[in-house]
Amino acid sequence: MYNLATNLERNASFCPTNTALIFQEHKINYQELNRMVNQVANQLVKLGIKPYDKVALSCPNMPAFVISYYAIQKVGAVAVPLNIMLKGTEVAYHLDDSDAIALICYQGNSALPTGQFGHAGFLQANSCKHFIMIEAENNQEALPEGTHAFNAWLASSEIHFDAVYRKAEDSCVILYTSGTTGHAKGAELSQSNMLCNAQACQALTNQKGTDVSIAVLPLFHTFGQSLILNTSVLAGSALVLIPRFVPKTVMQQMYAHKVTHFAGVPTMYIGLLAFTEKHGSEYISEIAKNMKVAISGGASMPVEILKRFEEILNVPVIEGYGLSESSPVAAFNLLEYKRKPGSIGQPLPGVTMKAVGKDGIEVAQGKEGELLIRGHNVMKGYYKKPEETAKTIVNGWLHTGDIVRIDDEGYVFVVDRLKEVIIRGGFNIYPRDIEETFMTHPDVHLIAVIGVPHKTYGEEVKAFVVLKEDRKVTPKELVNWGKERLADYKYPRQVEILESLPMTATGKILKRMLK
Template identity: 50%
Template sequence: MLNLSTCIQESARKYPTRTAYVFGETELNYAQINGAANQVANGLVAKGIKPGDKVALSCLNLPYFPIIYYGILKAGAAVVPLSVLLKKDEIAYHLADSEAKAYFCFIGTEDLPMGKMGYDGFQQANSCKDFFMVMPKPEMPSSIEGTQTLGSLMNGQSPLFDTVQTGAEDTAVVIYTSGTTGKPKGAELTHNSLLQNAILSADLVTMNTDDTVLIVLPLFHIFAMTVLMNSAAYRGAKSVLLPKFDAESVFFLLQEHKVTVFAGVPSMYWGLLHYTDDKFDYAQIAANLKICASGGAALPVNVLEEFEARFKVNILEGYGMSEGSPVVTFNQLDLGRKPGSVGKPVWGVDVKIVDAEDNEVPVGEKGELIYRGHNVMKGYLNRPEANAETLKNGWLHSGDVAVKDSDGFFFIVDRTKEMIIRGGLNVYPREVEEVIMQHDAVSMVAVIGIPNERRGEEIRACVVLKPGQTISEEDLIAWTKERIAAYKYPRQIRFMDALPMSATGKILKKEISRD
């Protein structure tokens, strides 16, 4: 038997008074976090949540996230983490598709009204029975009259709970990822795969109980969830939470808390590198930093080299995907590293490069990266066709084109899927196209990724208007922005007379100029 919440439970047993999470002026130790998670578990059980049920969670990087996350796991249920940027229709889709029985949603801010969006989405999802608004302070009533709060769920519940003994192969988390259909699919990750990935991630970044980890990557994203939150909980390290990236705030926290471990996506390293205010002691920040990690998209070699030179620290780049819990390969200190490479397979994972018939290709030749091991998902929730396509003969087919060099290092060179990776977040073009096509003026659209120094890729929509119709670039961007998560809407619109087509009528995106 195995339950991923053991990470927090064991650290609470061993290091009860050690600080687990820092947020602003608030510091909570492991005993407090574990006790609060137990109250959530007791509350969920009282509401009728049973082992195997799904419970959704939308929350910024606040101590509430791990409290609710581990509370759901303790009750034997599976967590469905949702992007905080989703709009109501997207939330309704995720709740219905995951068959979530309950939904925790942070109230949000004026700029990001998550609570209202979440409640509107919840009302559209008939299978989801309970909605809990997460307020800034537990004693606050909900901002929406008549709705329950996290505080009301926890109120009067015992801080002791006998954790449900789940099986190692039971689903712990359903993480949503874009797929070939354009509709997000829920990858079922087990207690075993997530725990093993957390343990090996802690080893990869040499994390220990004395470390202080800065978590600015969103906790709903598998990278932050596994490599930072679960790894730190497993090791008993201190985590400093920051809800939104901006270089000044990051440097302040790096200095204030003597942060030793930092992980980010390429756009974050770019932002830190281009921040030049002299108000911080960069030499001291560099002296404290022990290691950095990068993932989510390829880190430009010049950014890696300049950052390492300035802060005298190694950035270890890796490759992963939601379906792999996430880490598949990593530049590892004991095996050497190569800038531009995503390293070598992590412990217990086999990786190879294959052709269209799944035959391994020679060293140096391009092919699809496939892998197998403890990290591979059980499958996509209720998606037998997608599973048959992705999971073949025990190997997960990534859809990424890679090469392996003669030293065994892997390099990602292209994607067979059309996925756009903007600032480390996956955007599937078809999902954006389907929204834009709903506009009365639009006849046809092709969404592509274009190179962007800061974000890795930026989103451009190439639009053909219906005869006689007009709309400005600004208006179409604003219209789309209202209907889709903020990281998905196109920042550029190019109006075209026609899109390049194949003989079978398929849009040839590779022939569309990226200039």
């Protein structure tokens, strides 16, 4: 039985009154959580959702995400988590590309109209048949015609449902990622991929049922989903849900609920340190008493930040590495061994890594080469994209596109990125996505998008634009135009208008000349 939801069922039976979720002032135990998951699973079956069907989910860190995610698993369907900041056309693309036949979407509010964008995408999509709205507490807007109300589902009396049997190789989730060419691609991950990764994460963080984790990373993201959500449910521990990262709120929640495990991207560590240094914190000493481990991933952690965080909270910070295609965790520094700041540590048990040159031959120890990964965490492939899959997974080895060196003790250090991906605050941003959008602007002739250093987010998106002849548009107007059409984390905050872009003789833009 490889259904992820069986971990929840086990806890509902073995430790029913243990706290599973903490959201604001509300606590939900494992028995209650399992019942709510069963209620939603029964409703999904009534809609005609069957094993192997795809169900998209767009929701911030709140109980409804967890309930929906495991309900999708219970019925044997495949979860397709979506970034809550996607706009209508972006949602439509993901729904059609994944063949999703239903979308469960949070209503949101005027500041974050997730439901509005989600419904617009649903109407544009070709294959999606059902729209389910998770009603927001303070939003009194009427639901669109034909919408299923999530809260009504939770009022159902049908509280029993046995998880559908799944094989190890059956698909569990499709997580959208990308490269430097074309649109986002769906990394198809199996039940075995996700279960093994959760087991590995539980072991490396030494997480037990008596522990309390905090979810500040979005659960729709591969890092938060595997390392935080699935690991907590596997361990039977409590999970504090934070829908939006606000340093003061995070510190208060860590204090109030005696959090033992924290995971975040470097910008979150920077934010917590800045808040503490500026405002001080009455909570620090108490938080430090309870904290057991802090985990960093998504981007390289500045060594100075790591050291300061460890000193202030008296907790080890372990850095790791992963990507959607590797479920995601592939390597980590281990608590019981020497940790090397700046290193992503060593491969997980059952995972092999090597660095190869352009010829595909493994480079000598300490030399730089592209990182290749093989093991239980490597994805099945990109959904419906066999050619892209064949380029990325060769003879069982996942080509990451990252340049690394491996030292004489087996520690891996990421040196650079072979791909042009921009990492802003832990979110992967792909220049081609932005460039294709801006090429639809009536005044834009050429555009090149790169990442530039940013002290808070790590990298910021910058666009270099060449206008069409006799056209006049300001950088600020272009920024606002992009903001209307691209997710909030993605649109370029910086635009520079040039007369021309540096190019090769064949007409390829030389982005390195722009940096």
